Amino acid sequence: MRRFTGPSGRGATGSPQKADHRNETEQRKGGIRMRRQNRWQRIGLLCLLLFLLPVQAGAAAWDGSWFYHEEKAVPFGREGQIADWHPYDHRKRPPLSPDSHVVWLSVQLPDDAPDRNVLMFLTTNQAVRVWLDRTMIYTWGEFRPTRFDQGTVFHRVALPGDFAGKQLKIELYAAKNRQLGIVHLLSLDTPSRQVQRIFLYDLPVILALPAAAAMILLMLLCQYFYSGRWNRLYSFVIGFLLVFSCWLVSAAKVRSLFFDHPVFWWYMLSILAYLLPLSANLMLSELLKDKPYARMKLVTGVNALLFLLAAAGELLGLHSMNDLMDVFYPLLAAGETAAMYWCWRAARQGNRLCRAVMVPLATFTLLGLLDGMAGHFRLFTWHTFLTPLAIYAFLYFVIAILREKLRREHRLAVHNAGLEREAARALQRAETDVLTGCWNRSVLNRLLASSITEAVQSGGHGFAVLLLDIDHFKRVNDQFGHVAGDRVLAAFAQMVRSSMGPGCSCIRWGGEEFMILMDMEEREAVVRQAQLLRRKTESADLGGHRITCSIGVAFWHGRQDTPDALFKRVDTALYRAKQEGRNRVVLAGED
Numbered sequence: 056m057r058r059f060t061g062p063s064g065r066g067a068t069g070s071p072q073k074a075d076h077r078n079e080t081e082q083r084k085g086g087i088r089m090r091r092q093n094r095w096q097r098i099g100l101l102c103l104l105l106f107l108l109p110v111q112a113g114a115a116a117w118d119g120s121w122f123y124h125e126e127k128a129v130p131f132g133r134e135g136q137i138a139d140w141h142p143y144d145h146r147k148r149p150p151l152s153p154d155s156h157v158v159w160l161s162v163q164l165p166d167d168a169p170d171r172n173v174l175m176f177l178t179t180n181q182a183v184r185v186w187l188d189r190t191m192i193y194t195w196g197e198f199r200p201t202r203f204d205q206g207t208v209f210h211r212v213a214l215p216g217d218f219a220g221k222q223l224k225i226e227l228y229a230a231k232n233r234q235l236g237i238v239h240l241l242s243l244d245t246p247s248r249q250v251q252r253i254f255l256y257d258l259p260v261i262l263a264l265p266a267a268a269a270m271i272l273l274m275l276l277c278q279y280f281y282s283g284r285w286n287r288l289y290s291f292v293i294g295f296l297l298v299f300s301c302w303l304v305s306a307a308k309v310r311s312l313f314f315d316h317p318v319f320w321w322y323m324l325s326i327l328a329y330l331l332p333l334s335a336n337l338m339l340s341e342l343l344k345d346k347p348y349a350r351m352k353l354v355t356g357v358n359a360l361l362f363l364l365a366a367a368g369e370l371l372g373l374h375s376m377n378d379l380m381d382v383f384y385p386l387l388a389a390g391e392t393a394a395m396y397w398c399w400r401a402a403r404q405g406n407r408l409c410r411a412v413m414v415p416l417a418t419f420t421l422l423g424l425l426d427g428m429a430g431h432f433r434l435f436t437w438h439t440f441l442t443p444l445a446i447y448a449f450l451y452f453v454i455a456i457l458r459e460k461l462r463r464e465h466r467l468a469v470h471n472a473g474l475e476r477e478a479a480r481a482l483q484r485a486e487t488d489v490l491t492g493c494w495n496r497s498v499l500n501r502l503l504a505s506s507i508t509e510a511v512q513s514g515g516h517g518f519a520v521l522l523l524d525i526d527h528f529k530r531v532n533d534q535f536g537h538v539a540g541d542r543v544l545a546a547f548a549q550m551v552r553s554s555m556g557p558g559c560s561c562i563r564w565g566g567e568e569f570m571i572l573m574d575m576e577e578r579e580a581v582v583r584q585a586q587l588l589r590r591k592t593e594s595a596d597l598g599g600h601r602i603t604c605s606i607g608v609a610f611w612h613g614r615q616d617t618p619d620a621l622f623k624r625v626d627t628a629l630y631r632a633k634q635e636g637r638n639r640v641v642l643a644g645e646d
Contacts, residue, residue, distance in 0.1 A: 117145065117162060117241075117243065118165050119162045119163035119164070119165070120142055120162070120163075121142065121143055121144070121145035121160060121161070121162045122140035122141060122142050122143070122160075122161045122162070123140070123141055123143050123149040123158055123159060123160050123161070123236070124137045124139060124140050124141070124158070124159040124161075125149070125151050125152060125155040125157065125158045125159075125236075126155065126156070126157040126158075126159075127152075127154055127155055127156060127157070128156065128157065129156070129157055129198045129199070129228055130157065137159060140161060145160070145162070145238075145241060146436065147436075148236045148237050148433070149236045151232065151235060151236055153232055154232065155232060155235060156228060156229060156230065156232065156235060157226065157227065157228050157235075158226075158227050158235055158236045159224055159225070159226050159227075160224065160225040160227070160236075160238065161222060161223065161224045161225075162222075162223050163220070163221075163222055163223075164214075164218055164219060164220060164221050164222070164223050164243070165219065165220075165243075166219040166220035167219075168219075168243075169216075169219055170245050171243050171244050171245055172213060172214045172216075172218065172245070172246075173211060173212070173213055173214070173243070173244060173245065173246050173249045174210075174211075174212040174214060174223070174242075174243050175209070175210065175211050175212070175240065175241075175242050175243075175244070175249045175252070175253075176209075176210050176225075176238050176239065176240060176241040176242070177207065177208070177209050177210070177238070177239040177240045177308070177438070178207070178208055178210065178227065178237070178238060178239075179206070179207045179208075179234060179237065179321075180204045180205050180206065180207075180229060180230075180231070180234045180321075180377070181196065181205065181227045181228060181229045181234060181235065181237075182194075182195065182196030182197055182198045182205065182227070182228040182229075183195045183196055183208070183210060183225065183226070183227060183228075184198075184225075184226040185210075185212050185223070185224070185225055185226075186222075186223070186224040186225075186226065187214065187215065187218055187221050187222070187223060187224075188221050188222050192212065192214070192215065193210070193212045195208060195210060196208070196228070198228045199228075200230040201230070202372045203318065203322075203369070203372070203374075204318070204321055204322070204369075204374055204376070204377060205317065205318065205321075206317035206318040206319075206320060206321030206322070207317060207320070207321050207324070208311075208317040209240075209253070209308050209311045211249065213246075225238070230374075231374070237433070239438045240252075240256065240438055250312070253308050253309050253311075253312065254309055256308050256438070256439055257307045257308050257309045258439070259439060259440055259441065259442075259443040259444050260303050260304075260306060260307045260440065260443050261307075262443065262444070263303055263443035263444065263446040263447075264300065264303050264304075266446045266447060266450060267296050267299055267300045267303065267446050268300065270292075270296055270446075270449070270450065270453050271293055271296045271297065271300070273453065273457075274289050274292050274293045274296070274453070275293065277289055277456075277457070277460065278290070278293070281460060281464075285456075285460065287341050288338070288341050288342070288456070291334070291337050291338035291341050292338055292453070292456070294334050294337070294338075295331075295334040295335050295337075295338050296449075298327055298330050298331055298334045299331060299334075299446065301323070301327055302324065302327040302328065302331060303443055305320050305323040305324040305327055306324055306440050306443070322369075322376070325365075325376040325377065326362075326366070326376075328380075328383070329358070329361065329362040329365060329376075329383065330362065331419075331423075332358050332387055332390065332391065333355065333358040333359055333362060335391075335416070335419065336351060336354050336355045336358055336390065336394065337355060338412075339351055339394050339397075339398070339412065339416070340352065340355055342398070342401070342406070342408055342409055342412060343394075343397055343398065343401060343409065346397065346400070346401050348397065348400065349394075349397040349400075349401070350393070350397075351394065351397070354390040354393060354394060357386060357390065358386070358390065361379060361382065361383060361386060364379065365379045365383075377431075380427070380431045381431075383427075384424060384427040384428075384431065384432075387420065387423060387424065387427075388420070388424060391416060391419075391420040392420075394416065395413055395416050395417060395420075398410075398412055398413050398416065399413060407455065407459055408452075408455060408456065408459055410455075411451060411452045411454075411455030411456075412452050412455075414448050414451050414452065415445060415448040415449040415451065415452050417448075418445040418448035418449075419442065419445040419448070419449070422441040422442045422444065422445050423442050423445075425441055426440055426441055426442050485497075486498045488548075488563040490541055490544060490545055490548075491544055491545055491547075491548035491549075491563050491569075492545075492548060492549070492552070493548050493551075493552065493561045493562055493563045493569065494560060494561065494562045494563070495562070495563055496562060496563065496564060496565065498562065499562050499570070500618075502560050502562065502572055503572065503618055506518045506572050506574070506611075507611070509574075510611060511614065516576055517575075517576035517610055517611045517612075517613070518572060518573060518574050518575065518576065518610075518611050519572075519573045519575055519576070519581040519608060519609065519610050519611070520570060520571070520572060520573070520608070520609050520610075520611070520621055520622075520625045521570065521571040521573060521581075521585055521588075521606055521607070521608055521625070522564065522568065522569075522570050522606070522607045522609075522625045522626060522628070522629045523551070523568065523569045523570070523571070523588070523604050523605070523606050523629075524567060524568045524569075524604060524605050524606075524629055524633070525543070525544075525547060525567040525592075525602055525603075525604050526602065526603045526604060526605055526633075526637040526638060527602075527637075528540065528543070528566075528567040528602070531543055531600060531602070535600070539598065539599070539600070542598030542599065543597050543598035543599075543600050543602060544567065544598075545598065546595075546597035546598040547569075547592065547597050547598075547602070547604070548561065548563070548569065550591060550592065550595060550597065551569060551571070551588060554587065554588055554591060555571065555573075556573075556574075558573070558574030558575075559571055559572065559573045559574065560572045568629075570625075576610070578610070578642070581608060581610075582608060582640060582642060585606045585608055585640040586640050588604070588606065589603070589604060589606055589638065589639070589640055592604045593638065603637060603638035604638070605629060605632035605633050605637045605638060605639060605640075605641075606629070606632060606639075606640045606641070607625045607626065607627070607628030607629030607630070607631070607632055607640075607641055607643065608625065608628055608640060608641070608642045608643065609621055609624040609625035609628055609642075609643040610643070624643040624644075625643060627643060627644070628641045628642060628643040628644075629641070
């Protein structure tokens with residue numbers, strides 16, 4: 056029992072030295088725990104600084120006040136004629152009228168940072184013009200309604216050398232008012248810092264992609280090497296991870312540095328956003344397929360229907376891919392909550408995989424909703440995707456799959472080993488005489504064929520056959536009964552087997568007759584061994600009785616010999632031993 060230490064440092068029992076030793080041990084353990092906590096705190100602080108560094112650097116670059124001006128239609132030649140500017144917080148969307156389609160954003164550039172000459176910002180479905188005083192230095196997109204969305208664009212504008220102190224104006228056009236004036240990640244910095252900023256914004260994606268690729272490879276290996284009843288589950292897991300990996304690439308901002316096609320990436324990101332819950336729910340449907348209360352087909356059907364409606368509307372020019380996100384996120388919350396409840400019920404019934412999948416399901420749903428609130432509904436101000444980090448929760452599920460698979464493989468191996476042992480015992484019972492423990496006659500042909508093959512392969516090395524018969528065994532049965540006779544047979548067989556060398560096999564030929572296949576070709580040695588068996592039988596007390604035996608001996612004559620001829624010779628030799636008075640060894644006449 057552990058004793059508590061008082062203020063003096065001594066326990067209720069024991070010496071002060073022991074108490075001091077315990078205190079030192081506890082202090083040492085406490086120091087280790089504190090260092091571990093400090094280490095994790097430093098790591099967390101570093102990650103937080105990595106996320107906040109771009110935001111703080113971008114905010115520090117803007118010393119002037121921001122103003123905006125809105126218009127209902129696209130102006131022509133108005134860049135120098137706007138008078139009604141209104142101040143606003145550039146970190147938020149300007150307070151625009153519902154019927155506005157154009158907004159101008161303006162700020163006085165600093166005159167003390169000439170090396171910060173790259174303007175960078177992010178827009179979605181907006182055409183952009185950038186003006187420096189009255190000179191347009193950058194334009195992107197169509198300043199008119201288009202059939203398809205214009206996508207999310209990372210604008211990188213190199214300012215001319217004389218930009219210091221001039222008026223920067225950003226002109227934005229959007230066909231839909233709800234998307235107008237939304238500018239993310241607005242910063243003015245050096246070219247290298249701007250590239251660094253892009254990579255830092257993509258840090259969750261960069262961390263998630265290798266993990267997703269490794270899990271795909273792992274599942275492919277499982278599908279290849281462990282095919283069976285889980286093949287469909289492996290396929291659905293791989294499908295989800297592939298969709299998620301493609302979504303990661305589409306969501307990455309750094310891709311614009313290598314393949315700058317915003318419309319393509321916008322539609323890829325939108326399509327994959329609809330496919331993510333669909334592919335995840337197909338995987339959950341496979342896990343819950345034997346649970347009648349799980350209505351996963353309904354959830355999956357709703358996901359598929361919403362995607363088809365969004366795709367059809369987009370093809371018709373209704374811009375429904377983005378608009379139906381207003382429905383997508385509530386359905387995501389409702390559908391995945393229901394799926395989580397069904398997984399919880401299955402877990403309570405002992406389904407380990409359903410218990411494990413609840414971790415990534417909750418994580419993906421929560422982070423996906425947070426990203427939707429920040430990116431689509433603009434309820435939060437961060438612009439870094441959090442959903443990629445959920446891949447590490449999914450790793451827990453993949454590990455659970457592997458663990459469950461190994462557990463099943465172990466159970467199957469144990470079961471198969473048991474079956475093999477049963478089969479071996481059954482085969483042994485079929486091939487072994489129950490009473491004497493010798494091989495029965497059905498095994499003789501196999502043993503004889505093996506002896507002949509070994510003899511041929513050894514270049515003529517022969518073998519001998521001994522046929523033993525217990526003399527007057529019928530008298531034992533008649534005088535003492537068959538139980539006594541069985542004891543004699545068992546004892547005789549045990550004595551014969553214990554007297555044979557490793558290259559010999561004993562077969563119960565029938566009744567009181569036994570045959571021995573002996574891996575010897577020297578006649579004197581074989582006859583000497585036969586005489587030894589005869590003398591042991593004569594002198595031993597076998598089953599409470601004294602008996603004798605007669606032995607016939609024959610040798611294999613090589614390739615020209617046959618089993619029938621060999622058996623006939625040894626049977627004739629045994630017959631002669633009986634005729635000549637029993638209790639003797641007789642060699643076949645032709646040997």
